[in-house]
Amino acid sequence: MPPHIDETHDAQRLSWVEGANAGGDFPIQNLPLGIFSRAGGAPRGGVAIGDAILDLAALARGGLLSGEALTAAEAASAPTLNAVLELGAAPRRALRRAVSALLSHDAAQRSRVEPLLVKMADATMHLPARIGDYTDFYVGIHHATTVGSLFRPDNPLLPNYKHVPIGYHGRASTVRPSGTPVVRPLGQTKAPDAQEPTFGPAARLDYELELGVWLATGNAQGSPIPIAGAQDHIAGLTLLNDWSARDVQAWEYQPLGPFLAKNFLTTVSPWLVTMEALAPFRQAQPPRPEGDPRPLPYLWDEADQAAGSFALNLEVHLSSAAMREQGLTPLRLSHGSADAMYWTIAQMVAHHASNGCALQSGDLLGTGTLSGPSEDSQGSLMEITRGGAKRLTLPTGETRAFLEDGDELALSGRFEAEGFRAIGFGACTGIVEAARTA
Amino acid sequence: MPPHIDETHDAQRLSWVEGANAGGDFPIQNLPLGIFSRAGGAPRGGVAIGDAILDLAALARGGLLSGEALTAAEAASAPTLNAVLELGAAPRRALRRAVSALLSHDAAQRSRVEPLLVKMADATMHLPARIGDYTDFYVGIHHATTVGSLFRPDNPLLPNYKHVPIGYHGRASTVRPSGTPVVRPLGQTKAPDAQEPTFGPAARLDYELELGVWLATGNAQGSPIPIAGAQDHIAGLTLLNDWSARDVQAWEYQPLGPFLAKNFLTTVSPWLVTMEALAPFRQAQPPRPEGDPRPLPYLWDEADQAAGSFALNLEVHLSSAAMREQGLTPLRLSHGSADAMYWTIAQMVAHHASNGCALQSGDLLGTGTLSGPSEDSQGSLMEITRGGAKRLTLPTGETRAFLEDGDELALSGRFEAEGFRAIGFGACTGIVEAARTA
Structure with a gap:
């Protein structure tokens, strides 16, 4: 074996x-x-x-x-x-x-x-663990390219993307298990053509299909984790939904990154699928396209490249309140494999600790949105509806640019490999509730 | 009284x-x-x-x-x-x-x-508390303007700055008390004229003079904190040094904000000066300059404006290893008042919770760098040396663009008001140690 x-x-x-x-x-x-x-x-x-x-x-x-x-x-x-x-x-x-x-x-x-x-x-x-810190990465290159083109049409993928596993700190206190209601957040937004910002319920509420990486062991402050041993610090994976208020995000995110657009809720599937269970589903990280830079040595390990990806199929389903009342099957918004991660989870860990930052047992890392290269494998409505421009039609005839109150969004993922029994994450769902206004 | x-x-x-x-x-x-x-x-x-x-x-x-x-x-x-x-x-x-x-x-x-x-x-x-989450704001308007002009000469203060108390999530696990050694971080950097990035000790190590705000009580997820009651959620203040690797920051910070440039260490003064002790030193928030927008109602409270600022003098001192060996007095890098905060700490709290984000007892908020309007009140070397262009001369004849190994950096702050006894924070210091390379 x-x-x-x-x-x-x-x-x-x-x-x-x-x-x-x-x-x-x-x-x-x-x-x-x-x-x-x-x-x-x-x-x-x-x-x-x-x-x-x-x-x-x-x-x-x-x-x-x-x-x-x-x-x-x-x-x-x-x-x-x-x-x-x-x-x-x-x-x-x-x-x-x-x-x-x-x-x-x-x-x-x-x-x-x-x-x-x-x-x-x-x-x-x-939640499986008390989360010390939650960090969200951005390793889904198709997502980064598509969303980048919406925020920065002239400059979708920034020059650092293929050198640095881009990540940023998220909010640990609002990570919740599957089933937690998604209360539509209030926020400050400014339409591009408006003179002044306004405050009210976010209108462009979205989801992001991600994997969550749970850390087993950490490192002492000041002591980096070498890439060759980074794998040993990972306990396992869950699904992760990085709910996002796109209108809040567009107005607040410069120059320090997303903040209130993301930190009202992050949902994870509650069952931590261990690295032991995932052993049969490891596969080689897809080779970088010709012309892409080779990562710096602190991010490069042959063994990691040889088994850094997973044979994982991801799906997202949406059902409106009306669809559920009528007993209709949820609409599949996307389906695709998880091999669009430009960086492996070991590279995420090694990069995170490369400056001596202390990681801790129970820390949670998000991968960033895992969109595939095709239109039917995009991991957020932002991408699927082209920032709201191309509305989606539901089986009831309702249409969606972004999530509406009553919508239920479900992520799912199945690991499948020849000769092995498939395994999955269980549920990662949330139903959108109306904003709570005073 | x-x-x-x-x-x-x-x-x-x-x-x-x-x-x-x-x-x-x-x-x-x-x-x-x-x-x-x-x-x-x-x-x-x-x-x-x-x-x-x-x-x-x-x-x-x-x-x-x-x-x-x-x-x-x-x-x-x-x-x-x-x-x-x-x-x-x-x-x-x-x-x-x-x-x-x-x-x-x-x-x-x-x-x-x-x-x-x-x-x-x-x-x-x-540390005074187990920190759930650490959030760093950016309310020092002179700092935001000066640093903005270095990163974005054409666009120093972004359009959202006077509407949104800009903040982002920092790393809770690496906040440490005064005296913790500042191990120079390793990091990935790319000089503007270089073809490829490199990995090694950060060359542009800097400090940032900030206040830390410790939260007393939090809020339930989904329940914002109204601005009128935000003050009651604050337990007190400390000094906070947001150590920063400017060369790492410049290369990594787009599009999601600073990450490894900041999360290797944040130093706080260990004594939490309570809001009760600060009562005599409250003063009116300086009026916004003519033409500045009035904040949206969720950020506006007359009582907060009437007492949202502090009669606080801040100083920063630097001593090199050679200066300490020669028994020389530390060099004062800056001195100024803390009234350059464009937003009050109550506004920071109300904004943070405005989308329902759950704040928790023991959370730490940083104000962002508190530079004054004049050259002798700038709260980082980035500002003082114009991004390293204008070197500083020490009493030994040594010069500095950024911090060198062996340098000791000390923040201090004194609250002073007529008729009351002055109080302070105690020490907030750190000595830079050489990077630990394998």
Whole structure:
């Protein structure tokens, strides 16, 4: 077997848990980590399997684990996963192998594990970790080019783009799990032809399809993370929706970047899909187009290039309130692969820490919008409707330039590779609510 | 007495604590809050008085407090001040009045309080709070104009500046207390005439003179903070040095703003000077120049305008390693008042939360560089040396375009008003160390 592929990735392995073998996002090959609670209970760590959650605190107490797997399960018994993330890869891997064995169709201990399962329908999901800092990158080159051309028609892709993994700091306090209502923000905007700005509900509310990267271990302030080891600092991935108020953004973003246009809410899928689960879906980073500069040495690692991309299909669906009332299928806004990342997630980490900036366990990085090269794979309405110029028609006959109150937006992603069972992220959704005005 | 002025501000009140009456930053009229530790001990809350620190945990246990003052002292016994900040103004004020009485020259309980004092020389200072998010604003209009003219000669002050309190998210994990070494960051830079970027120690290392604003209480996500109540969310101020690598900044900052140029370190003075202590030093916000736009209603409050500025003098001193070896007095780089803030701190808070962004107890806001209108009041070397073009000569004959290894940079600030005893922030210093290259 290739490195990092083990019996937990065996496509033939089935689980005795109902729903785990039905082709959903959470077969026994996935086993993502998350924080859940039941009515009246404290948040605690769990593993998704089919339509259920394995309670890790109960498992740790149950006498079914030992060694590093037990250490990891105990660390995951807290209201956040920070402690287990901080342990790094080895205990996480040990826990994965132990849980996989316990949930496998041939597990002898089934009768002792079954009482430790909680139905997903009975649980509330929380953020997987207490986020120290949240940083959003801009590695989707098609998005950067298309949006750049809207903001700066003469200069879409700036000269630094192919040298620097561009990123900026986002707001940690407003990252929320899937399902959190998207209250339309108020903001200051100025139409290009207006004399003065005004303040009111944002009119150009948009989404951005991104991946979230959760950090396992950090670095001491002043000590960069070499690119060759950067991968080891990453715990796993989620989906991330960087909700954006385009009219606020256009007026505020110069010279220091987006601020209130983005920081009212960022939604993530609550299940952290671990790097262990992703091993079968790693693929070579697409070669840079001829003529593009070779990255500086602090960003270049052959092993990272050889496995820096993921066999991941991403989709976005929209349903208006009227569509849901009429029982209509959500409209697919885009579908595409995630290989449009100009920089790998290891390059993002190495760049971030290259000046000695202290990264911490539980930090969240966003990739930036992952649009593909074609019109049907664009990851924001800004791109799909050409900044609102080309309205979208919904199955009800309604049209959209940007998101309207009542709209539900859903991101989804599936990892697929020949010979392996596909896995996914679970839900990353939000319904737009009307602005709260005094 | 005017509102918020009470017996704790009485200029005649002296303390029995040695050094408190000698004209330093910490007379009995100040009583700032901070987190200190002694060798081998856990960090805990304290109040600065003269050259000593009153241990609040010991005071809480000592039977000398009651009611809200006791509640506040107990909350301040933790390794961060977050819990006491979260209580809001009333318990903070009650603690201030009780501590002022106990430290007053006529205090009957002197013998019971004296054992609770720790010499500052025996203590290590920490950050006052666990910072949820750190946001840096840009309200120093002279700085924005001067720096803008260096980055964008044709367009120094952008059209949004007088309408929007421009701000952006900074890095919370690298905010550190005074005295933390300033390790010269590595970074990617490209000289304007170079073909390709390079990676190495930043050559244009600079400081920025700012105020730090510590938040007491936050707001629920989705619920803005009205400008009229914004003041109540602020606990107090510190000095803040936004260390900046100008060569990294110039290459990376478009289109999303400064990132690695700033996030390697931000230094704050560790003593949080409370809004209660600052009551005598409030003054009217200078009127906007004729022709400037009136702010939108969500940013406008007459009471805030009437007392939104501070009678504060700021200074910056530099000493090279050679100057210190020769026992030379540090060179004053600038001195000026803090009234060049185009927006008040209440306006910063109201704007930040205007889109529903959740602010939290212990969040830190920077004002942006507070340069005055004259050449001797500019708050960064970028401004003083015109981007390095006009080198500065030190008393040793050395010259500086930007900071060199071994340089010590010190910010200081004194609040002064007729009829009141002046108070200050204490130290906000850092010595530049050579880059750590592999």
